[in-house]
Structures are given as structure tokens and as C-alpha cells.
Amino acid sequence: MPSRYELANAIRVLSMDAVQAAKSGHPGAPMGMADIAEVLWNDHLKHNPADPKWVDRDRFVLSNGHGSMLIYSLLHLSGYDLPLDELKQFRQLHSKTPGHPEYGYAPGVETTTGPLGQGLANAVGMALSEKVLAAQFNRGEHQIVDHHTWVFLGDGCLMEGISHEVCSLAGTLGLGKLIAFYDDNGISIDGEVEGWFTDDTPARFNAYGWQVIADVDGHDPAAIESAITTAKAEDGRPTLICCKTVIGKGSPNKAGSESCHGAPLGEDEVAATREALGWAHPAFSIPDDIYAGWDAGNRGAAAQSEWQRRFASYKGVHPDLAASFERRMCGDLPDDFDAGIDAYIRQCAEEGADVASRKASQQALNALGPMLPELLGGSADLAGSNLTLWAGSAPLSRDDASGNYVNYGVREFGMSAMMNGIALHGGFIPYGATFLVFMEYARNALRMAALMQQRAVFVYTHDSIGLGEDGPTHQPVEQLTAMRSTPNLCTWRPCDTVESAVSWKMAVKRDTGPTALVFSRQGLPHQIRSDDQIANIERGGYVLVDEASELDAIIIATGSEVGLAVEAAQQLTAQGRGIRVVSMPCAEAFSGQDAMYRESVLPSDALARVAVEAAHTDYWYKFVGLDGRVVGMTSFGESAPAGALFEHFDITVEAVVSAVEDVILD
Numbered sequence: 001m002p003s004r005y006e007l008a009n010a011i012r013v014l015s016m017d018a019v020q021a022a023k024s025g026h027p028g029a030p031m032g033m034a035d036i037a038e039v040l041w042n043d044h045l046k047h048n049p050a051d052p053k054w055v056d057r058d059r060f061v062l063s064n065g066h067g068s069m070l071i072y073s074l075l076h077l078s079g080y081d082l083p084l085d086e087l088k089q090f091r092q093l094h095s096k097t098p099g100h101p102e103y104g105y106a107p108g109v110e111t112t113t114g115p116l117g118q119g120l121a122n123a124v125g126m127a128l129s130e131k132v133l134a135a136q137f138n139r140g141e142h143q144i145v146d147h148h149t150w151v152f153l154g155d156g157c158l159m160e161g162i163s164h165e166v167c168s169l170a171g172t173l174g175l176g177k178l179i180a181f182y183d184d185n186g187i188s189i190d191g192e193v194e195g196w197f198t199d200d201t202p203a204r205f206n207a208y209g210w211q212v213i214a215d216v217d218g219h220d221p222a223a224i225e226s227a228i229t230t231a232k233a234e235d236g237r238p239t240l241i242c243c244k245t246v247i248g249k250g251s252p253n254k255a256g257s258e259s260c261h262g263a264p265l266g267e268d269e270v271a272a273t274r275e276a277l278g279w280a281h282p283a284f285s286i287p288d289d290i291y292a293g294w295d296a297g298n299r300g301a302a303a304q305s306e307w308q309r310r311f312a313s314y315k316g317v318h319p320d321l322a323a324s325f326e327r328r329m330c331g332d333l334p335d336d337f338d339a340g341i342d343a344y345i346r347q348c349a350e351e352g353a354d355v356a357s358r359k360a361s362q363q364a365l366n367a368l369g370p371m372l373p374e375l376l377g378g379s380a381d382l383a384g385s386n387l388t389l390w391a392g393s394a395p396l397s398r399d400d401a402s403g404n405y406v407n408y409g410v411r412e413f414g415m416s417a418m419m420n421g422i423a424l425h426g427g428f429i430p431y432g433a434t435f436l437v438f439m440e441y442a443r444n445a446l447r448m449a450a451l452m453q454q455r456a457v458f459v460y461t462h463d464s465i466g467l468g469e470d471g472p473t474h475q476p477v478e479q480l481t482a483m484r485s486t487p488n489l490c491t492w493r494p495c496d497t498v499e500s501a502v503s504w505k506m507a508v509k510r511d512t513g514p515t516a517l518v519f520s521r522q523g524l525p526h527q528i529r530s531d532d533q534i535a536n537i538e539r540g541g542y543v544l545v546d547e548a549s550e551l552d553a554i555i556i557a558t559g560s561e562v563g564l565a566v567e568a569a570q571q572l573t574a575q576g577r578g579i580r581v582v583s584m585p586c587a588e589a590f591s592g593q594d595a596m597y598r599e600s601v602l603p604s605d606a607l608a609r610v611a612v613e614a615a616h617t618d619y620w621y622k623f624v625g626l627d628g629r630v631v632g633m634t635s636f637g638e639s640a641p642a643g644a645l646f647e648h649f650d651i652t653v654e655a656v657v658s659a660v661e662d663v664i665l666d
Helices: 004-022 028-043 065-078 084-088 118-137 155-159 161-172 201-208 221-233 267-277 288-294 297-317 319-330 337-351 357-371 412-425 436-452 479-484 497-509 531-539 560-574 587-591 595-601 618-624 642-648 653-665
Strands: 059-062 149-154 178-184 211-217 239-244 375-379 405-407 429-435 457-461 490-492 515-518 542-546 553-557 579-583 609-616 629-633
Touching (some): 004 028, 004 065, 004 084, 004 267, 004 288, 028 149, 028 221, 028 288, 059 065, 059 118, 065 084, 065 149, 065 288, 118 161, 118 319, 118 412, 149 155, 155 161, 155 178, 161 412, 178 221, 201 211, 211 221, 221 239, 297 319, 337 497, 337 531, 357 375, 357 457, 357 497, 375 412, 412 429, 412 436, 429 436, 436 515, 457 497, 479 609, 490 587, 497 515, 497 531, 531 542, 531 587, 542 595, 553 618, 553 653, 560 653, 587 595, 609 618, 609 653
Parallel strands (some): 059 149, 149 178, 178 239, 211 239, 375 405, 375 429, 429 457, 553 579, 553 609, 609 629
Antiparallel strands (some): 542 579
């Protein structure tokens, strides 16, 4: 049987060989963390290579994702469907081994990592999911949710501010099954970190309420084993295991320096490393006894089989809970969901209430919540403004995690990245809220949700200069354009209770990417619609007003400006103009419709087009053309009451009427 040292060396040689073949990559971290990974994966990680989606598996996250050859080596060696040829194609087009771990490429990769700190935040979200699911489903001796979340992280992850946001909250919530390994090698791209990172990391995490195991030799399997055993014994606090390692360990001339952080070792150094390690095999050659020492197939199958036995027993005693658990972990909605939400949409149309769309969102949550126990909501310390609490909201805590609402505190970035981890874990549809302008704090997490195509709902309120007196620091102008240009993200900006309900329906049903729901602070008028118009809201854009036998112009609007567009159309109609108003709550959904439908809404021979939205104007020229007009913002806002701001920035009925007349006569 190979020694632990030899098993770990398999990671080292695969990593340096793949980076050398690609002529790019990061060999240092995989070589330095190989010993830690060997002990964890061979002695403690609960997983089954034959079923990477087994619901009660442990989750493993490589937050320092530049060291991606570590996880690819681990997956290949332990028996996942990641053949050696894929490692040989590291960083090449269409391979399953891209430069940073990408969710959906290699089986066993739990999340996309690379932007430092976000993998750690994802892991906190996963650990929170485990704790909440366990509280909601475990009963007495029937423990069907019982797994750990493990995360590797480096100095860079800890320098990023998001690490503070999520680790502080993880300690507060007592996520005892979260165990992090800090790869303390003292090196980052620019060299030795002591010139820019001198934090007392153990003291920092002690202050967060974590268990800290300091001064672990990251190359001593016995010390690593002891630290993991101690970590697993603590169920009330997350654990940070601080491992002192040597970056690039095994490389005789480059270990311990930044030269092996982000570049191949070079052919001569690769050969020297083989000799230093006593590895007498050529590139990408792993002896059978090494494979046998790593093979997790039998162990994983046995662990999953034991869990299936326990779940069968649970199902016999708690059949309704078991059915709900299975449905939620598959990501399926209840069978009666469509009927229930459609009935609520009809109710909104019949009641015709004039309310702010943020209030309409809360009302929609009151309808959705009883239907969807998988909703896990939250707000970044703005629940009373975002209106994300609904009648059945139950905030969870360290001592009672059975609720459905997370008080994230002022942690927009951390909240958003945790939501990604929650969505990736399964069993929940997370939603979290802040003001639209503070999407900027969380921008990269929103992008990562879109990149991974996760079903997460990002709620943004106070969506324009209509915010009023708080001024330009709080008034979003360019954010909608940024979100609408993000691939895989659907952004809905509804104009009333009906569109708000539909936007929530579409967000919950969408399992191919995240949704941003954008709501107003100020009250909005209800719009009258036919049943066909209500049905067409789901298409993202539809004809709201059109009473003209001959069309002169089209006004396109979203959100709070739809009411303004309707008033302008009424004035223009009274003057004899043929006007159509198109409400476009989701431009991305509209753009995805078939050409015939798009033509029926925005006929190509109607050249006179005006768009109106209290946000940056540039986005809308794709719909109105260069000859059209856009009524909107080209500057930042000001501090004043909302009504005065709309007048000051000329986003008014009169401005829309004038723009329409101008484009008709042009």
C-alpha cells in the first residue's frame, strides 16, 4: 500500500504536469495543499464518485480556485468521471478542466471559484443550507440531513472583504459543520505577504465565534488528522484550521516563493521535482497501486447505501416530509403551483390596487410563501424598506434554524454570494434584498449566479430617482443597464401589482439562471388589462394600450414610468395621434420571444419610437433605434422629494409627449 506521502505526491505531479502542458496555471497551491487534501479526501470526506449529486454528500469548495489542478487531481484520482485525457487538456477549449473550477464542467465541482473569497462565501451558504434543512426535516433518530462543508482558502481569500462579511455571520449562526482550512503559505502574486497582510488571523476568527486550531503543520498527516478530528467534534461553532504550508512543496528550486504561484515550473524544474519526490514515472502516469490507494468508489457506495437505508426508514415513518424533501432536493415546484399563483394574479387584476411595487412584491410573497416552503428569504438589514418579510416569515437563529428567513445584516456582497451557495446546495429557492444602488456592492456575486445559471432571486427596491431625499448616493442610474447586459440574468421591473406577481412567478419557475426583481419606493397606479394581456406579461413585453386604427408612434416603458407613458398616450390620442404603449417589464424575456411575437408588439415599419425609464438612456436605443428618443437619465440624481426630481430631470408626461411629437416630425 502506498504511503500517504506517495499518495499526496500524485497530486503534486499531476498538477505540475498539467500546468506545464498548458504552459499556464498555478502549480504552487496544489503542491502545497496536497498533504491536507490527501488526509481529508481519503479519511473524512463523505462522497460517492459514482453519484456526485447524492444529496447528503459532504460539500468540498476550493475557494482559492486558481489552484484548480488540486481539485481536478482529487476528482480524477478518487474515481470521478474525469479521465486522464481531461487533465491533459487543462485550460484548453471545451475541456472539463478550465483554468478555474467551473460548475457544470467536471462532476464533483460544487461551485465556480476564482474571484477570491466567494468560494468561502458559497461554502457558508451551503453550511447554512445543511443546518436549516436538518432543522426542518430531521426527526429524532431519523437524521437524513447530516453532512459537512469543507473549504480550502488562502491568504487572498482572507484579504478580500467578503471573507469578513460571511465569516462573521457564520460564527453568529453557529454553523458547526463548516470546516475551513487556511493555507498559510505566506505568498501571493506579489511575493511575501508580510508587506501587506499581517493580520492575526486566529484572533480574528476567535472574535467571530469560530473554533480555531492554530499552528498545524500542513505537511504532517498526523497533525492534519488530529485537527480534523477536533474540528468534527465541535458542533456549535465553525472551525478554522490554520495550516502552515510551503507553496510549491517538492520543487527544489521554486518552493516557498512566488515564482511557482502562477506560472509553470519549467521543464528542468519539473524533472528536478520528480527526482526530489522520488517519483520515477513519466508525465501523466499514475501507478495502479496509487490509483487503488485513492479509489473512493467502494467507500462512497457503502456510505450512500447506508444513507438510503436510513432514508427508507424515515420515509416509512414520515412519508409527507420525505416526499417534500425529495421534491425540494430535485428542484421541482409543487404540482399545484401554477394554479395557485395564476389565481393570485387574477386576484390582483380584479382588486386593482394602487401601491408601490415593493409593497406589491410583499403581497406576492404572502401568496407564494404558503405554497413554497423552499423559499429562504432575507435582506441586508433593510427588511422594513425592502418589504421582504411576509406573514409566514420566521427568522432563523443559532439555536433555532427551522425558520425561513435570514437576517443578513449589512452584508450585500456576502448575502448574495451565500445565496449562490444556498442555491447550489439544493433544497431552497433563496431570495435576498437590498436597495438597487447597492447591487454594486454585490455585483460580482450576481455575475457568478448568472455564470453558474443558479435559481436565485435578487430583490432590489428603491429603483430610481423616485427614492427621493436620500440623494444620488442612493439613487440608481446605471445599474439596470449593467444587469440587462449580464448573460443568463433576467431583470424584471414591474409597473403594478399584476406585473409584480407575474415577475415573482417567472423568477420562481426559472431554473436556468438568476432573476433580479426591481421594485419602486413610490406608489404606482394599477393598469387595466384583458386576460390576453395578462397572459402576455410572461413574454417580457406586451401591448398595454393600443386603440389606434393607424399607428403613429410606440412608447416603451417599464416600472414606474409605465403610468407616465399611459398618461402621455392619452394626451396624444386626444390630439389625434395613433399611439401604442408597450410595457416591457423584462427586456431579456421579450428578446427571447419568437420573431413573429416581437414583430406583433414592435412592428418594424413603425419608425416613431420613444422609450421612457428613470434610468440611464443608452440601453433603450436597441429598441427605439438611433432615430428614436429616450426619456431618462444621463447624469446622477439629486437630493429632493421624488416629484421635484422627476420635474427637474424632465421625466414627465409633457417630456414624453414632446419626444413623441419630435420623433414623428423628424
